[in-house]
Amino acid sequence: MxxxxxxxxxxxxxxxxxxxxxxxxxxxxxxxxxxxxxxxxxxxxxxxxxxxxxxxxxxxxxxxxxxxxxxxxxxxxxxxxxxxxxxxxxxxxxxxxxxxxxxxxxxxxxxxxxxxxxxxxxxxxxxxxxxxxxxxxxxxxxxxxxxxxxxxxxxxxxxxxxxxxxxxxxxxxxxxTAGALPFAMPERSEPASQHQMQAFMDNLVRELDKVEFLRPAEKRETMLVNLRNIFTRMDPTKQDMHTLHGVVMAIAEGRKGPAKGGVLDGEQATRLRALLAEHGQGATPSESGTVRGLARLLRRNPTDAERMLWQALTKDRRFAGQFKRQTPVGRHIPDFVSFVQRLAIELENPGETEAIVSDRATRQAWLEARDYKVVHMCVADVERDLEVELARLDASLREVR
The missing domain is CATH 3.40.1280.10 (SPOUT methyltransferase, trefoil knot domain)
Incomplete structure:
Protein backbone atom coordinates (compact mmCIF):
# COMPACT_ATOMS: atom_id res chain seq x y z
CA MET A 1 0.00 0.00 0.00
CA THR A 177 9.70 -10.03 19.71
CA ALA A 178 13.08 -11.71 19.04
CA GLY A 179 13.78 -9.08 16.38
CA ALA A 180 11.04 -10.38 14.09
CA LEU A 181 10.51 -8.14 11.05
CA PRO A 182 6.92 -7.25 10.05
CA PHE A 183 7.35 -8.64 6.54
CA ALA A 184 9.86 -10.42 4.31
CA MET A 185 10.55 -10.71 0.61
CA PRO A 186 7.71 -12.75 -0.94
CA GLU A 187 8.77 -16.03 -2.53
CA ARG A 188 7.15 -15.51 -5.92
CA SER A 189 8.92 -18.33 -7.71
CA GLU A 190 11.08 -21.28 -6.79
CA PRO A 191 14.82 -21.10 -7.43
CA ALA A 192 15.99 -21.71 -10.98
CA SER A 193 17.47 -25.14 -11.63
CA GLN A 194 20.87 -25.75 -13.18
CA HIS A 195 19.04 -27.00 -16.27
CA GLN A 196 17.23 -23.68 -16.64
CA MET A 197 20.44 -21.74 -16.08
CA GLN A 198 22.21 -23.77 -18.74
CA ALA A 199 19.36 -23.30 -21.22
CA PHE A 200 19.50 -19.54 -20.68
CA MET A 201 23.27 -19.43 -21.07
CA ASP A 202 23.07 -21.48 -24.27
CA ASN A 203 20.52 -19.03 -25.65
CA LEU A 204 22.56 -16.00 -24.57
CA VAL A 205 25.82 -17.34 -26.01
CA ARG A 206 24.10 -18.23 -29.28
CA GLU A 207 22.89 -14.66 -29.72
CA LEU A 208 26.22 -13.17 -28.65
CA ASP A 209 28.02 -15.30 -31.22
CA LYS A 210 25.73 -13.93 -33.93
CA VAL A 211 26.95 -10.41 -33.22
CA GLU A 212 30.57 -11.49 -32.66
CA PHE A 213 30.60 -10.28 -29.06
CA LEU A 214 32.80 -13.03 -27.63
CA ARG A 215 36.04 -11.84 -29.20
CA PRO A 216 38.98 -12.25 -29.33
CA ALA A 217 38.92 -16.03 -29.38
CA GLU A 218 41.55 -16.42 -26.67
CA LYS A 219 39.35 -14.54 -24.20
CA ARG A 220 36.13 -16.36 -25.03
CA GLU A 221 36.22 -18.89 -22.17
CA THR A 222 37.07 -16.23 -19.58
CA MET A 223 34.22 -14.04 -20.83
CA LEU A 224 31.80 -16.95 -20.61
CA VAL A 225 32.85 -17.71 -17.03
CA ASN A 226 32.38 -14.05 -16.08
CA LEU A 227 28.94 -13.95 -17.70
CA ARG A 228 27.81 -17.09 -15.91
CA ASN A 229 29.04 -15.73 -12.58
CA ILE A 230 27.00 -12.55 -13.06
CA PHE A 231 23.80 -14.59 -13.19
CA THR A 232 24.66 -17.24 -10.59
CA ARG A 233 25.45 -14.51 -8.04
CA MET A 234 21.85 -13.36 -8.44
CA ASP A 235 20.43 -16.65 -7.11
CA PRO A 236 17.75 -16.31 -9.81
CA THR A 237 14.26 -17.80 -9.65
CA LYS A 238 12.44 -19.58 -12.45
CA GLN A 239 10.55 -16.37 -13.15
CA ASP A 240 13.84 -14.46 -13.36
CA MET A 241 15.04 -16.90 -16.00
CA HIS A 242 11.84 -16.54 -18.01
CA THR A 243 12.21 -12.77 -17.92
CA LEU A 244 15.88 -12.88 -18.94
CA HIS A 245 15.06 -15.25 -21.80
CA GLY A 246 12.48 -12.73 -23.00
CA VAL A 247 14.93 -9.84 -22.75
CA VAL A 248 17.56 -11.67 -24.81
CA MET A 249 15.08 -12.67 -27.50
CA ALA A 250 13.57 -9.18 -27.69
CA ILE A 251 17.01 -7.69 -28.24
CA ALA A 252 17.96 -10.42 -30.72
CA GLU A 253 14.78 -10.23 -32.78
CA GLY A 254 14.41 -6.45 -32.76
CA ARG A 255 11.12 -4.67 -33.35
CA LYS A 256 8.25 -6.65 -34.79
CA GLY A 257 6.87 -5.36 -38.07
CA PRO A 258 7.81 -2.00 -39.57
CA ALA A 259 10.19 0.14 -37.57
CA LYS A 260 8.29 2.79 -35.64
CA GLY A 261 8.90 6.50 -35.79
CA GLY A 262 8.58 9.24 -38.36
CA VAL A 263 9.17 9.08 -42.10
CA LEU A 264 12.04 10.88 -43.82
CA ASP A 265 11.88 11.67 -47.50
CA GLY A 266 14.85 10.72 -49.66
CA GLU A 267 16.41 14.17 -49.56
CA GLN A 268 16.20 14.37 -45.77
CA ALA A 269 17.65 10.89 -45.40
CA THR A 270 20.50 11.79 -47.74
CA ARG A 271 21.36 14.91 -45.74
CA LEU A 272 21.28 12.92 -42.48
CA ARG A 273 23.45 10.17 -43.92
CA ALA A 274 25.91 12.77 -45.16
CA LEU A 275 26.12 14.28 -41.70
CA LEU A 276 26.62 10.83 -40.18
CA ALA A 277 29.31 9.94 -42.72
CA GLU A 278 31.16 13.26 -42.34
CA HIS A 279 31.05 13.13 -38.54
CA GLY A 280 32.14 9.51 -38.53
CA GLN A 281 35.30 10.29 -40.47
CA GLY A 282 38.03 10.96 -37.96
CA ALA A 283 35.60 11.25 -35.03
CA THR A 284 37.26 11.05 -31.63
CA PRO A 285 36.04 8.52 -29.02
CA SER A 286 34.40 11.34 -27.07
CA GLU A 287 32.26 12.14 -30.12
CA SER A 288 31.01 8.58 -30.63
CA GLY A 289 27.81 9.41 -28.75
CA THR A 290 26.90 11.90 -31.47
CA VAL A 291 27.47 9.28 -34.16
CA ARG A 292 25.26 6.80 -32.32
CA GLY A 293 22.61 9.48 -31.90
CA LEU A 294 22.51 10.17 -35.64
CA ALA A 295 22.31 6.45 -36.35
CA ARG A 296 19.39 6.10 -33.91
CA LEU A 297 17.61 8.97 -35.65
CA LEU A 298 17.92 7.16 -38.98
CA ARG A 299 16.70 3.95 -37.42
CA ARG A 300 13.65 5.58 -35.85
CA ASN A 301 12.78 7.60 -38.96
CA PRO A 302 12.95 5.27 -41.96
CA THR A 303 12.31 6.48 -45.50
CA ASP A 304 9.42 5.05 -47.50
CA ALA A 305 11.83 2.77 -49.34
CA GLU A 306 13.31 1.51 -46.08
CA ARG A 307 9.82 0.82 -44.73
CA MET A 308 8.85 -1.09 -47.84
CA LEU A 309 11.98 -3.20 -47.77
CA TRP A 310 11.80 -3.80 -44.00
CA GLN A 311 8.18 -4.94 -44.23
CA ALA A 312 9.13 -7.37 -46.97
CA LEU A 313 12.13 -8.70 -45.04
CA THR A 314 10.00 -9.36 -41.93
CA LYS A 315 6.96 -10.85 -43.73
CA ASP A 316 8.36 -12.69 -46.73
CA ARG A 317 9.03 -16.33 -45.81
CA ARG A 318 12.30 -16.31 -47.70
CA PHE A 319 13.77 -13.70 -45.37
CA ALA A 320 11.61 -13.55 -42.20
CA GLY A 321 13.61 -13.56 -38.98
CA GLN A 322 16.97 -13.29 -40.74
CA PHE A 323 17.56 -9.54 -41.00
CA LYS A 324 17.99 -6.64 -38.59
CA ARG A 325 17.72 -2.96 -39.41
CA GLN A 326 20.32 -0.30 -38.54
CA THR A 327 22.16 -2.72 -36.24
CA PRO A 328 25.89 -2.30 -35.47
CA VAL A 329 28.36 -4.78 -36.93
CA GLY A 330 31.52 -3.91 -35.10
CA ARG A 331 31.80 -0.12 -35.41
CA HIS A 332 29.77 0.00 -38.65
CA ILE A 333 26.01 0.21 -39.11
CA PRO A 334 24.73 -1.12 -42.45
CA ASP A 335 21.11 -0.47 -43.43
CA PHE A 336 20.13 -4.13 -43.05
CA VAL A 337 22.20 -7.10 -41.92
CA SER A 338 21.76 -10.86 -41.55
CA PHE A 339 24.26 -12.19 -39.07
CA VAL A 340 23.20 -15.75 -39.85
CA GLN A 341 23.77 -15.41 -43.59
CA ARG A 342 26.61 -12.88 -43.17
CA LEU A 343 25.00 -10.58 -45.70
CA ALA A 344 24.47 -6.80 -45.56
CA ILE A 345 22.14 -4.62 -47.64
CA GLU A 346 23.05 -1.03 -48.51
CA LEU A 347 20.31 1.29 -49.80
CA GLU A 348 21.57 3.98 -52.15
CA ASN A 349 19.65 7.25 -52.28
CA PRO A 350 19.85 9.58 -55.28
CA GLY A 351 22.18 12.55 -55.03
CA GLU A 352 24.45 11.08 -52.37
CA THR A 353 27.49 13.14 -51.40
CA GLU A 354 31.08 12.07 -51.74
CA ALA A 355 31.23 11.60 -47.98
CA ILE A 356 28.38 9.09 -48.10
CA VAL A 357 29.93 7.21 -51.02
CA SER A 358 33.31 7.11 -49.28
CA ASP A 359 31.76 6.01 -46.00
CA ARG A 360 29.85 3.21 -47.71
CA ALA A 361 32.98 2.02 -49.51
CA THR A 362 34.91 1.91 -46.23
CA ARG A 363 32.07 0.00 -44.58
CA GLN A 364 31.86 -2.46 -47.46
CA ALA A 365 35.60 -3.15 -47.38
CA TRP A 366 35.43 -3.73 -43.62
CA LEU A 367 32.49 -6.12 -43.95
CA GLU A 368 33.92 -8.06 -46.87
CA ALA A 369 37.19 -8.48 -44.99
CA ARG A 370 35.10 -10.34 -42.38
CA ASP A 371 33.35 -12.58 -44.92
CA TYR A 372 30.16 -10.52 -45.26
CA LYS A 373 28.59 -10.21 -48.69
CA VAL A 374 27.27 -6.69 -49.44
CA VAL A 375 24.24 -6.21 -51.70
CA HIS A 376 23.49 -2.70 -53.03
CA MET A 377 19.93 -1.61 -53.83
CA CYS A 378 18.90 1.70 -55.34
CA VAL A 379 15.97 3.41 -53.63
CA ALA A 380 14.36 4.12 -57.00
CA ASP A 381 14.49 0.39 -57.91
CA VAL A 382 12.95 -0.62 -54.57
CA GLU A 383 10.10 1.84 -54.98
CA ARG A 384 9.55 0.95 -58.66
CA ASP A 385 9.60 -2.85 -58.48
CA LEU A 386 10.22 -4.34 -55.02
CA GLU A 387 9.66 -7.92 -56.17
CA VAL A 388 12.55 -7.76 -58.64
CA GLU A 389 14.88 -6.52 -55.89
CA LEU A 390 13.68 -9.25 -53.51
CA ALA A 391 14.34 -11.89 -56.15
CA ARG A 392 17.85 -10.50 -56.61
CA LEU A 393 18.35 -10.62 -52.84
CA ASP A 394 17.12 -14.21 -52.72
CA ALA A 395 19.63 -15.14 -55.40
CA SER A 396 22.42 -13.52 -53.39
CA LEU A 397 21.40 -15.47 -50.30
CA ARG A 398 21.51 -18.72 -52.27
CA GLU A 399 25.04 -17.87 -53.37
CA VAL A 400 26.29 -17.39 -49.82
CA ARG A 401 24.71 -20.64 -48.66
Whole structure:
Protein backbone atom coordinates (compact mmCIF):
# COMPACT_ATOMS: atom_id res chain seq x y z
CA MET A 1 0.00 0.00 0.00
CA UNK A 2 1.15 3.56 -0.64
CA UNK A 3 1.63 6.40 1.82
CA UNK A 4 2.13 5.78 5.52
CA UNK A 5 3.58 2.52 6.75
CA UNK A 6 0.65 2.05 9.15
CA UNK A 7 -1.65 -0.71 7.89
CA UNK A 8 -4.84 -0.70 9.95
CA UNK A 9 -5.88 -4.06 8.51
CA UNK A 10 -3.14 -5.74 10.53
CA UNK A 11 -3.31 -6.48 14.24
CA UNK A 12 -0.50 -5.28 16.49
CA UNK A 13 1.45 -7.20 19.12
CA UNK A 14 -0.28 -7.56 22.47
CA UNK A 15 2.64 -7.08 24.86
CA UNK A 16 2.97 -5.90 28.43
CA UNK A 17 5.65 -3.25 28.46
CA UNK A 18 7.10 -0.72 30.87
CA UNK A 19 5.35 2.50 31.82
CA UNK A 20 6.62 5.61 29.99
CA UNK A 21 6.71 8.62 32.35
CA UNK A 22 7.17 12.11 30.87
CA UNK A 23 8.26 14.62 33.50
CA UNK A 24 6.89 18.14 32.95
CA UNK A 25 6.89 18.05 29.13
CA UNK A 26 6.79 21.57 27.73
CA UNK A 27 5.19 21.18 24.28
CA UNK A 28 2.08 19.26 23.33
CA UNK A 29 3.73 18.34 20.02
CA UNK A 30 6.50 16.51 21.88
CA UNK A 31 3.98 14.52 23.89
CA UNK A 32 2.21 13.53 20.69
CA UNK A 33 5.43 12.49 18.97
CA UNK A 34 6.47 10.50 22.03
CA UNK A 35 3.11 8.71 21.90
CA UNK A 36 3.68 7.96 18.24
CA UNK A 37 7.11 6.47 19.05
CA UNK A 38 5.48 4.37 21.77
CA UNK A 39 2.92 3.08 19.28
CA UNK A 40 5.67 2.12 16.85
CA UNK A 41 7.09 -0.31 19.39
CA UNK A 42 4.08 -1.63 21.24
CA UNK A 43 4.25 0.59 24.33
CA UNK A 44 0.77 1.65 25.46
CA UNK A 45 0.98 3.02 29.01
CA UNK A 46 1.79 6.70 29.31
CA UNK A 47 2.02 8.80 32.47
CA UNK A 48 2.45 12.57 32.31
CA UNK A 49 3.71 14.67 35.21
CA UNK A 50 2.47 18.29 35.27
CA UNK A 51 2.51 19.15 31.51
CA UNK A 52 3.28 22.84 31.04
CA UNK A 53 0.53 23.59 28.50
CA UNK A 54 -2.20 21.60 30.24
CA UNK A 55 -4.09 18.46 29.28
CA UNK A 56 -5.76 17.41 27.04
CA UNK A 57 -3.77 19.13 24.34
CA UNK A 58 -4.87 19.44 20.71
CA UNK A 59 -1.28 19.83 19.50
CA UNK A 60 -0.36 16.51 21.08
CA UNK A 61 -3.17 14.75 19.25
CA UNK A 62 -2.16 16.23 15.91
CA UNK A 63 1.46 15.18 16.37
CA UNK A 64 0.54 11.65 17.48
CA UNK A 65 -0.29 10.63 13.87
CA UNK A 66 -2.92 8.11 14.91
CA UNK A 67 -1.59 7.07 18.32
CA UNK A 68 -4.78 8.45 19.89
CA UNK A 69 -5.38 5.30 21.93
CA UNK A 70 -2.20 6.03 23.90
CA UNK A 71 -3.15 9.63 24.55
CA UNK A 72 -6.71 8.66 25.52
CA UNK A 73 -5.39 6.32 28.23
CA UNK A 74 -2.65 8.66 29.49
CA UNK A 75 -2.72 9.30 33.26
CA UNK A 76 -1.81 12.71 34.75
CA UNK A 77 0.17 13.22 38.00
CA UNK A 78 1.16 16.30 39.95
CA UNK A 79 4.56 14.99 41.06
CA UNK A 80 7.18 12.49 39.93
CA UNK A 81 6.90 10.69 43.29
CA UNK A 82 3.21 10.02 42.66
CA UNK A 83 3.87 8.83 39.10
CA UNK A 84 6.49 6.25 40.13
CA UNK A 85 4.99 5.15 43.47
CA UNK A 86 4.09 1.62 42.26
CA UNK A 87 7.35 0.95 40.36
CA UNK A 88 9.72 -1.68 41.73
CA UNK A 89 12.25 -1.10 38.95
CA UNK A 90 12.75 2.45 37.69
CA UNK A 91 15.08 3.74 34.99
CA UNK A 92 16.02 7.40 34.55
CA UNK A 93 17.15 8.45 31.05
CA UNK A 94 19.73 11.22 30.89
CA UNK A 95 22.54 12.52 28.71
CA UNK A 96 24.33 14.10 31.70
CA UNK A 97 26.37 12.50 34.44
CA UNK A 98 24.60 13.21 37.74
CA UNK A 99 27.46 11.91 39.91
CA UNK A 100 25.19 9.42 41.66
CA UNK A 101 26.40 6.04 42.82
CA UNK A 102 24.09 3.81 40.83
CA UNK A 103 24.50 1.59 37.78
CA UNK A 104 24.64 3.28 34.37
CA UNK A 105 23.41 1.05 31.54
CA UNK A 106 22.82 1.30 27.80
CA UNK A 107 19.32 0.90 26.31
CA UNK A 108 19.87 -2.74 25.30
CA UNK A 109 21.00 -3.72 28.80
CA UNK A 110 18.03 -1.86 30.28
CA UNK A 111 15.72 -3.72 27.89
CA UNK A 112 17.02 -7.09 29.13
CA UNK A 113 16.26 -6.12 32.73
CA UNK A 114 12.82 -4.82 31.80
CA UNK A 115 11.87 -8.02 29.94
CA UNK A 116 13.11 -10.16 32.83
CA UNK A 117 11.27 -8.10 35.46
CA UNK A 118 7.97 -8.05 33.56
CA UNK A 119 8.31 -11.73 32.76
CA UNK A 120 8.75 -12.60 36.42
CA UNK A 121 5.62 -10.65 37.37
CA UNK A 122 7.32 -9.22 40.46
CA UNK A 123 6.42 -5.57 40.00
CA UNK A 124 5.93 -2.54 37.79
CA UNK A 125 8.71 -1.16 35.59
CA UNK A 126 8.91 2.52 34.67
CA UNK A 127 11.15 4.71 32.51
CA UNK A 128 11.57 8.39 33.33
CA UNK A 129 12.08 10.96 30.57
CA UNK A 130 12.96 14.55 31.49
CA UNK A 131 12.04 18.00 30.28
CA UNK A 132 12.95 19.13 26.77
CA UNK A 133 15.06 22.02 28.05
CA UNK A 134 17.16 20.50 30.80
CA UNK A 135 16.09 16.89 31.40
CA UNK A 136 15.73 15.34 34.84
CA UNK A 137 16.80 17.02 38.07
CA UNK A 138 19.15 15.32 40.52
CA UNK A 139 16.39 14.49 43.01
CA UNK A 140 14.34 12.86 40.22
CA UNK A 141 17.29 10.75 39.08
CA UNK A 142 17.79 9.78 42.72
CA UNK A 143 14.42 8.01 42.68
CA UNK A 144 15.60 5.58 39.98
CA UNK A 145 17.31 2.22 40.40
CA UNK A 146 19.31 2.58 37.17
CA UNK A 147 20.48 5.39 34.90
CA UNK A 148 20.07 4.83 31.17
CA UNK A 149 22.23 6.82 28.77
CA UNK A 150 22.64 6.42 25.04
CA UNK A 151 25.86 5.75 23.10
CA UNK A 152 25.83 9.07 21.25
CA UNK A 153 28.34 11.71 20.20
CA UNK A 154 29.60 13.19 23.51
CA UNK A 155 29.89 16.61 21.88
CA UNK A 156 26.25 16.58 20.81
CA UNK A 157 24.49 14.22 23.16
CA UNK A 158 21.05 15.76 23.63
CA UNK A 159 18.09 13.92 22.08
CA UNK A 160 14.60 15.28 21.76
CA UNK A 161 11.89 13.66 23.83
CA UNK A 162 10.40 11.48 21.10
CA UNK A 163 13.84 10.25 20.02
CA UNK A 164 14.68 9.10 23.52
CA UNK A 165 11.34 7.31 23.87
CA UNK A 166 11.79 5.70 20.47
CA UNK A 167 15.27 4.34 21.26
CA UNK A 168 14.12 2.76 24.51
CA UNK A 169 10.99 1.39 22.86
CA UNK A 170 13.00 -0.07 20.00
CA UNK A 171 15.40 -1.98 22.24
CA UNK A 172 12.59 -3.34 24.41
CA UNK A 173 10.38 -4.31 21.47
CA UNK A 174 13.23 -5.92 19.53
CA UNK A 175 14.07 -8.10 22.53
CA UNK A 176 10.44 -8.92 23.29
CA THR A 177 9.70 -10.03 19.71
CA ALA A 178 13.08 -11.71 19.04
CA GLY A 179 13.78 -9.08 16.38
CA ALA A 180 11.04 -10.38 14.09
CA LEU A 181 10.51 -8.14 11.05
CA PRO A 182 6.92 -7.25 10.05
CA PHE A 183 7.35 -8.64 6.54
CA ALA A 184 9.86 -10.42 4.31
CA MET A 185 10.55 -10.71 0.61
CA PRO A 186 7.71 -12.75 -0.94
CA GLU A 187 8.77 -16.03 -2.53
CA ARG A 188 7.15 -15.51 -5.92
CA SER A 189 8.92 -18.33 -7.71
CA GLU A 190 11.08 -21.28 -6.79
CA PRO A 191 14.82 -21.10 -7.43
CA ALA A 192 15.99 -21.71 -10.98
CA SER A 193 17.47 -25.14 -11.63
CA GLN A 194 20.87 -25.75 -13.18
CA HIS A 195 19.04 -27.00 -16.27
CA GLN A 196 17.23 -23.68 -16.64
CA MET A 197 20.44 -21.74 -16.08
CA GLN A 198 22.21 -23.77 -18.74
CA ALA A 199 19.36 -23.30 -21.22
CA PHE A 200 19.50 -19.54 -20.68
CA MET A 201 23.27 -19.43 -21.07
CA ASP A 202 23.07 -21.48 -24.27
CA ASN A 203 20.52 -19.03 -25.65
CA LEU A 204 22.56 -16.00 -24.57
CA VAL A 205 25.82 -17.34 -26.01
CA ARG A 206 24.10 -18.23 -29.28
CA GLU A 207 22.89 -14.66 -29.72
CA LEU A 208 26.22 -13.17 -28.65
CA ASP A 209 28.02 -15.30 -31.22
CA LYS A 210 25.73 -13.93 -33.93
CA VAL A 211 26.95 -10.41 -33.22
CA GLU A 212 30.57 -11.49 -32.66
CA PHE A 213 30.60 -10.28 -29.06
CA LEU A 214 32.80 -13.03 -27.63
CA ARG A 215 36.04 -11.84 -29.20
CA PRO A 216 38.98 -12.25 -29.33
CA ALA A 217 38.92 -16.03 -29.38
CA GLU A 218 41.55 -16.42 -26.67
CA LYS A 219 39.35 -14.54 -24.20
CA ARG A 220 36.13 -16.36 -25.03
CA GLU A 221 36.22 -18.89 -22.17
CA THR A 222 37.07 -16.23 -19.58
CA MET A 223 34.22 -14.04 -20.83
CA LEU A 224 31.80 -16.95 -20.61
CA VAL A 225 32.85 -17.71 -17.03
CA ASN A 226 32.38 -14.05 -16.08
CA LEU A 227 28.94 -13.95 -17.70
CA ARG A 228 27.81 -17.09 -15.91
CA ASN A 229 29.04 -15.73 -12.58
CA ILE A 230 27.00 -12.55 -13.06
CA PHE A 231 23.80 -14.59 -13.19
CA THR A 232 24.66 -17.24 -10.59
CA ARG A 233 25.45 -14.51 -8.04
CA MET A 234 21.85 -13.36 -8.44
CA ASP A 235 20.43 -16.65 -7.11
CA PRO A 236 17.75 -16.31 -9.81
CA THR A 237 14.26 -17.80 -9.65
CA LYS A 238 12.44 -19.58 -12.45
CA GLN A 239 10.55 -16.37 -13.15
CA ASP A 240 13.84 -14.46 -13.36
CA MET A 241 15.04 -16.90 -16.00
CA HIS A 242 11.84 -16.54 -18.01
CA THR A 243 12.21 -12.77 -17.92
CA LEU A 244 15.88 -12.88 -18.94
CA HIS A 245 15.06 -15.25 -21.80
CA GLY A 246 12.48 -12.73 -23.00
CA VAL A 247 14.93 -9.84 -22.75
CA VAL A 248 17.56 -11.67 -24.81
CA MET A 249 15.08 -12.67 -27.50
CA ALA A 250 13.57 -9.18 -27.69
CA ILE A 251 17.01 -7.69 -28.24
CA ALA A 252 17.96 -10.42 -30.72
CA GLU A 253 14.78 -10.23 -32.78
CA GLY A 254 14.41 -6.45 -32.76
CA ARG A 255 11.12 -4.67 -33.35
CA LYS A 256 8.25 -6.65 -34.79
CA GLY A 257 6.87 -5.36 -38.07
CA PRO A 258 7.81 -2.00 -39.57
CA ALA A 259 10.19 0.14 -37.57
CA LYS A 260 8.29 2.79 -35.64
CA GLY A 261 8.90 6.50 -35.79
CA GLY A 262 8.58 9.24 -38.36
CA VAL A 263 9.17 9.08 -42.10
CA LEU A 264 12.04 10.88 -43.82
CA ASP A 265 11.88 11.67 -47.50
CA GLY A 266 14.85 10.72 -49.66
CA GLU A 267 16.41 14.17 -49.56
CA GLN A 268 16.20 14.37 -45.77
CA ALA A 269 17.65 10.89 -45.40
CA THR A 270 20.50 11.79 -47.74
CA ARG A 271 21.36 14.91 -45.74
CA LEU A 272 21.28 12.92 -42.48
CA ARG A 273 23.45 10.17 -43.92
CA ALA A 274 25.91 12.77 -45.16
CA LEU A 275 26.12 14.28 -41.70
CA LEU A 276 26.62 10.83 -40.18
CA ALA A 277 29.31 9.94 -42.72
CA GLU A 278 31.16 13.26 -42.34
CA HIS A 279 31.05 13.13 -38.54
CA GLY A 280 32.14 9.51 -38.53
CA GLN A 281 35.30 10.29 -40.47
CA GLY A 282 38.03 10.96 -37.96
CA ALA A 283 35.60 11.25 -35.03
CA THR A 284 37.26 11.05 -31.63
CA PRO A 285 36.04 8.52 -29.02
CA SER A 286 34.40 11.34 -27.07
CA GLU A 287 32.26 12.14 -30.12
CA SER A 288 31.01 8.58 -30.63
CA GLY A 289 27.81 9.41 -28.75
CA THR A 290 26.90 11.90 -31.47
CA VAL A 291 27.47 9.28 -34.16
CA ARG A 292 25.26 6.80 -32.32
CA GLY A 293 22.61 9.48 -31.90
CA LEU A 294 22.51 10.17 -35.64
CA ALA A 295 22.31 6.45 -36.35
CA ARG A 296 19.39 6.10 -33.91
CA LEU A 297 17.61 8.97 -35.65
CA LEU A 298 17.92 7.16 -38.98
CA ARG A 299 16.70 3.95 -37.42
CA ARG A 300 13.65 5.58 -35.85
CA ASN A 301 12.78 7.60 -38.96
CA PRO A 302 12.95 5.27 -41.96
CA THR A 303 12.31 6.48 -45.50
CA ASP A 304 9.42 5.05 -47.50
CA ALA A 305 11.83 2.77 -49.34
CA GLU A 306 13.31 1.51 -46.08
CA ARG A 307 9.82 0.82 -44.73
CA MET A 308 8.85 -1.09 -47.84
CA LEU A 309 11.98 -3.20 -47.77
CA TRP A 310 11.80 -3.80 -44.00
CA GLN A 311 8.18 -4.94 -44.23
CA ALA A 312 9.13 -7.37 -46.97
CA LEU A 313 12.13 -8.70 -45.04
CA THR A 314 10.00 -9.36 -41.93
CA LYS A 315 6.96 -10.85 -43.73
CA ASP A 316 8.36 -12.69 -46.73
CA ARG A 317 9.03 -16.33 -45.81
CA ARG A 318 12.30 -16.31 -47.70
CA PHE A 319 13.77 -13.70 -45.37
CA ALA A 320 11.61 -13.55 -42.20
CA GLY A 321 13.61 -13.56 -38.98
CA GLN A 322 16.97 -13.29 -40.74
CA PHE A 323 17.56 -9.54 -41.00
CA LYS A 324 17.99 -6.64 -38.59
CA ARG A 325 17.72 -2.96 -39.41
CA GLN A 326 20.32 -0.30 -38.54
CA THR A 327 22.16 -2.72 -36.24
CA PRO A 328 25.89 -2.30 -35.47
CA VAL A 329 28.36 -4.78 -36.93
CA GLY A 330 31.52 -3.91 -35.10
CA ARG A 331 31.80 -0.12 -35.41
CA HIS A 332 29.77 0.00 -38.65
CA ILE A 333 26.01 0.21 -39.11
CA PRO A 334 24.73 -1.12 -42.45
CA ASP A 335 21.11 -0.47 -43.43
CA PHE A 336 20.13 -4.13 -43.05
CA VAL A 337 22.20 -7.10 -41.92
CA SER A 338 21.76 -10.86 -41.55
CA PHE A 339 24.26 -12.19 -39.07
CA VAL A 340 23.20 -15.75 -39.85
CA GLN A 341 23.77 -15.41 -43.59
CA ARG A 342 26.61 -12.88 -43.17
CA LEU A 343 25.00 -10.58 -45.70
CA ALA A 344 24.47 -6.80 -45.56
CA ILE A 345 22.14 -4.62 -47.64
CA GLU A 346 23.05 -1.03 -48.51
CA LEU A 347 20.31 1.29 -49.80
CA GLU A 348 21.57 3.98 -52.15
CA ASN A 349 19.65 7.25 -52.28
CA PRO A 350 19.85 9.58 -55.28
CA GLY A 351 22.18 12.55 -55.03
CA GLU A 352 24.45 11.08 -52.37
CA THR A 353 27.49 13.14 -51.40
CA GLU A 354 31.08 12.07 -51.74
CA ALA A 355 31.23 11.60 -47.98
CA ILE A 356 28.38 9.09 -48.10
CA VAL A 357 29.93 7.21 -51.02
CA SER A 358 33.31 7.11 -49.28
CA ASP A 359 31.76 6.01 -46.00
CA ARG A 360 29.85 3.21 -47.71
CA ALA A 361 32.98 2.02 -49.51
CA THR A 362 34.91 1.91 -46.23
CA ARG A 363 32.07 0.00 -44.58
CA GLN A 364 31.86 -2.46 -47.46
CA ALA A 365 35.60 -3.15 -47.38
CA TRP A 366 35.43 -3.73 -43.62
CA LEU A 367 32.49 -6.12 -43.95
CA GLU A 368 33.92 -8.06 -46.87
CA ALA A 369 37.19 -8.48 -44.99
CA ARG A 370 35.10 -10.34 -42.38
CA ASP A 371 33.35 -12.58 -44.92
CA TYR A 372 30.16 -10.52 -45.26
CA LYS A 373 28.59 -10.21 -48.69
CA VAL A 374 27.27 -6.69 -49.44
CA VAL A 375 24.24 -6.21 -51.70
CA HIS A 376 23.49 -2.70 -53.03
CA MET A 377 19.93 -1.61 -53.83
CA CYS A 378 18.90 1.70 -55.34
CA VAL A 379 15.97 3.41 -53.63
CA ALA A 380 14.36 4.12 -57.00
CA ASP A 381 14.49 0.39 -57.91
CA VAL A 382 12.95 -0.62 -54.57
CA GLU A 383 10.10 1.84 -54.98
CA ARG A 384 9.55 0.95 -58.66
CA ASP A 385 9.60 -2.85 -58.48
CA LEU A 386 10.22 -4.34 -55.02
CA GLU A 387 9.66 -7.92 -56.17
CA VAL A 388 12.55 -7.76 -58.64
CA GLU A 389 14.88 -6.52 -55.89
CA LEU A 390 13.68 -9.25 -53.51
CA ALA A 391 14.34 -11.89 -56.15
CA ARG A 392 17.85 -10.50 -56.61
CA LEU A 393 18.35 -10.62 -52.84
CA ASP A 394 17.12 -14.21 -52.72
CA ALA A 395 19.63 -15.14 -55.40
CA SER A 396 22.42 -13.52 -53.39
CA LEU A 397 21.40 -15.47 -50.30
CA ARG A 398 21.51 -18.72 -52.27
CA GLU A 399 25.04 -17.87 -53.37
CA VAL A 400 26.29 -17.39 -49.82
CA ARG A 401 24.71 -20.64 -48.66
Missing amino acids: SGSGTDKTKSGHELTGPVVILVEPQLGENIGMAARAMGNFGLTRLRIVNPRDGWPNVHARRAASGADHILDQAVLFDTVEQAVADCTLLFATTARAHDQAKPVVAPDAAAREIVAQIGSGTGEVGILFGRERYGLQNEEVALANRIVTFPVNPGFASLNLAQAVLLMGYEWFKLS
